[in-house]
Amino acid sequence: MSRIPLSYVVFAVFVAATVVTSNLDYFLSSQFKATDVEATNSTNVVANDDSDGAADGIDGVAQSESTKNKTLSEERWNLLKQMSCPKQVPNQSIWPTLFTQARIELGFDMDSIPNTPKDIDFVNDFFTFCKGGVGYTSLDGEHHLVYLKIWKSANDQIRKNINLVARKKDNLWDFDMGMNLINSQRNRDYSELWSPIPLSKRNQTCVVTAVRDPVEHFLSAYNEIEFRSTDSWLRTHGVNTHNKPQRYYERYENGTDARFERYVSEFIFGASSTELFPSIPPSNIYHAFSQTGVLWLLEQQKALMGVNAPQLVAYLPSISNISATLPNLVTTNCPGFEEEFGRRFNKQFDHPSQKDEQGFYAAAKRVWSKQDATSRALCALHLLDYACFDLIPVPNLCQDVFADESFNDRLRSATATTPLKDVANPCKFCEGGIAVLSKLVPRSGGLTCELVRVAAIKEVNGSESCVIVQKEE
Numbered sequence: 001m002s003r004i005p006l007s008y009v010v011f012a013v014f015v016a017a018t019v020v021t022s023n024l025d026y027f028l029s030s031q032f033k034a035t036d037v038e039a040t041n042s043t044n045v046v047a048n049d050d051s052d053g054a055a056d057g058i059d060g061v062a063q064s065e066s067t068k069n070k071t072l073s074e075e076r077w078n079l080l081k082q083m084s085c086p087k088q089v090p091n092q093s094i095w096p097t098l099f100t101q102a103r104i105e106l107g108f109d110m111d112s113i114p115n116t117p118k119d120i121d122f123v124n125d126f127f128t129f130c131k132g133g134v135g136y137t138s139l140d141g142e143h144h145l146v147y148l149k150i151w152k153s154a155n156d157q158i159r160k161n162i163n164l165v166a167r168k169k170d171n172l173w174d175f176d177m178g179m180n181l182i183n184s185q186r187n188r189d190y191s192e193l194w195s196p197i198p199l200s201k202r203n204q205t206c207v208v209t210a211v212r213d214p215v216e217h218f219l220s221a222y223n224e225i226e227f228r229s230t231d232s233w234l235r236t237h238g239v240n241t242h243n244k245p246q247r248y249y250e251r252y253e254n255g256t257d258a259r260f261e262r263y264v265s266e267f268i269f270g271a272s273s274t275e276l277f278p279s280i281p282p283s284n285i286y287h288a289f290s291q292t293g294v295l296w297l298l299e300q301q302k303a304l305m306g307v308n309a310p311q312l313v314a315y316l317p318s319i320s321n322i323s324a325t326l327p328n329l330v331t332t333n334c335p336g337f338e339e340e341f342g343r344r345f346n347k348q349f350d351h352p353s354q355k356d357e358q359g360f361y362a363a364a365k366r367v368w369s370k371q372d373a374t375s376r377a378l379c380a381l382h383l384l385d386y387a388c389f390d391l392i393p394v395p396n397l398c399q400d401v402f403a404d405e406s407f408n409d410r411l412r413s414a415t416a417t418t419p420l421k422d423v424a425n426p427c428k429f430c431e432g433g434i435a436v437l438s439k440l441v442p443r444s445g446g447l448t449c450e451l452v453r454v455a456a457i458k459e460v461n462g463s464e465s466c467v468i469v470q471k472e473e
Contacts (some may be wrong), residue, residue: 072399080402083415085388088312089299090292094384095127096120097414101380101407102268106373118272127384129182129286130293133193134159136337137171143336144197146310148209148294149176151287152220154319158210158326161345165327179283190297194310202308206334207298210316210326211291213392214385215378219368221288222260223361227353228284237281245275255359260367261374268377292388317391323348371397380407 084091103113133148147162149155159174166172175193182188194202211217227233229250234241249266252259266274271285279285294312301309314333316325323345330341356362368375379398386394386402394402401407 071403072394073403076403076408077394077399080383080408080411081387081390083411084384085292085295088295088388090127090295090384090388091415092127093414094411095123097410098381098383099123099268101383101401101410102377104406105377105380105401106265106268108269114270114273116270116273118277119270122271122277125286125289127290128293128296129289130177130190130297131182131286132175132177132190134162135173135175135193135196136162136166137168137196138336139168139171139339140336141171143334144201144205145330145334145337146193146197146205146207148207148297148312150209150211150291150294151289152217152224153210153212153291154322154326156349156351157319157322157345160349161323161326161347164347165340165345167340179286182286190301191304194301194305199305199308202305202310205310206313206330206337207310208314208316208326208329208333209294209312210319210322210329211385211389211392212317212319213395214291214382214389215368215375215395215398217291217385218288218378218382219361219364222263222364223356224287224351224353225279225284226254226358226360228281229279230358234280239281241280244280247275255363257363257367257370260360260364264367264374264377268381290382291385295388315389315391317389376401 084094100110103110131149131151133146135144135146137144147158149159163172163174173196175190177188177190194205197205212220247266249259249262252262263276266276267288271277277285298310298312314329316322316329318325327341327344331338334341353361368378375397379395379401382398383402386392386398
């Protein structure tokens with residue numbers, strides 16, 4: 001087992017001592033910007049979450065209330081996507097950079113960021129969490145469907161309706177990774193999810209999922225987290241709260257803007273050091289984790305199964321009208337399931353949190369509509385989600401964040417310092433070298449030679465992107 005550096009130990013002792021002596025008024029308090037302590041509960045109507053009537057409202061709010069022009073050119077966005085999530089494979093090297101940029105947007109003193117081992121683990125967990133999936137073998141036994149679960153993206157509605165439409169229950173399985181294993185293991189074993197499928201057929205499996213606007217997903221998750229933290233919910237579910245610490249954000253009144261702003265600040269600053277993580281119950285905070293965890297799961301299967309590894313076949317970029325769009329996604333992309341999925345789901349499953357009786361969700365949406373530092377931090381945190389699931393429109397504010405030169409520099413630096421996987425027959429261009437890496441490339445939307453090089457080096461000779469680079473070099 002590797003030894004923890006002495007500096008981490010010293011810092012951990014310092015943090016613990018400060019919390020005890022100041023009752024949570026520790027060093028990070030002066031950093032946070034939440035000031036709306038007197039905000040009152042909102043009576044705004046919030047669309048039901050995870051239901052057919054729930055459109056992803058973030059786009060409408062962001063587009064209508066942002067005064068910024070679209071500053072992210074198509075060329076720059078394409079290269080950012082290629083650098084962040086090439087071929088829908090999340091780039092692990094940029095995970096800490098996204099948290100760093102979010103902290104910068106919130107105005108934190110970067111020298112005060114804890115970066116304890118547990119805080120670092122939290123960043124990794126944020127991008128790798130996947131609870132499992134539901135599998136089904138077609139009636140003729142020749143085809144296989146796997147839906148990958150994403151919490152707060154209509155997961156209940158999808159998996160429960162799959163169970164209802166499946167005519168042959170013996171052909172149905174539901175693999176759910178236990179929270180004890182998720183909390184205790186870095187390398188999680190999802191082999192049971194694929195075990196009913198013959199190894200030679202796993203790369204033919206129709207793997208699907210449903211996602212939603214990443215910021216909207218976080219706001220919805222916050223509502224769920226708060227709802228499951230109420231005394232009534234904890235008592236009803238028999239959760240032991242004897243050692244439950246009082247987080248600083250909980251000092252703010254329920255349903256206020258300041259409470260959500262403070263929660264975001266603590267989440268991004270260092271969720272372990274601010275005692276948000278682990279949550280009570282332990283599964284609570286995972287609702288807010290990145291939707292790209294399902295892609296990370298699939299990437300890990302390549303090392304285990306090689307050419308037989310399953311891949312994502314299709315996904316829904318919105319949970320609006322999910323009872324019609326999910327069956328259509330299956331029948332369009334998954335041969336062998338037309339008979340059972342040939343009609344819309346007819347059963348509605350709602351979460352009690354959807355009522356938003358204490359205004360948690362309404363407050364989160366109000367804060368997003370301000371389009372200020374908290375909103376920009378949420379954009380930075382979710383760049384990977386937008387890049388990997390690029391059918392989701394990027395809100396104007398997030399485009400402005402993604403176009404920031406210093407942010408791009410950090411992303412390039414993180415990628416350049418991480419060894420790239422070997423690519424067979426790599427794209428050949430500028431073999432004589434690039435004299436000035438900082439030189440702007442004509443007609444590229446302000447991209448430098450270095451960014452073009454970093455993105456294209458992952459391409460193979462003959463690919464569309466490689467051909468374009470070779471033509472223009």
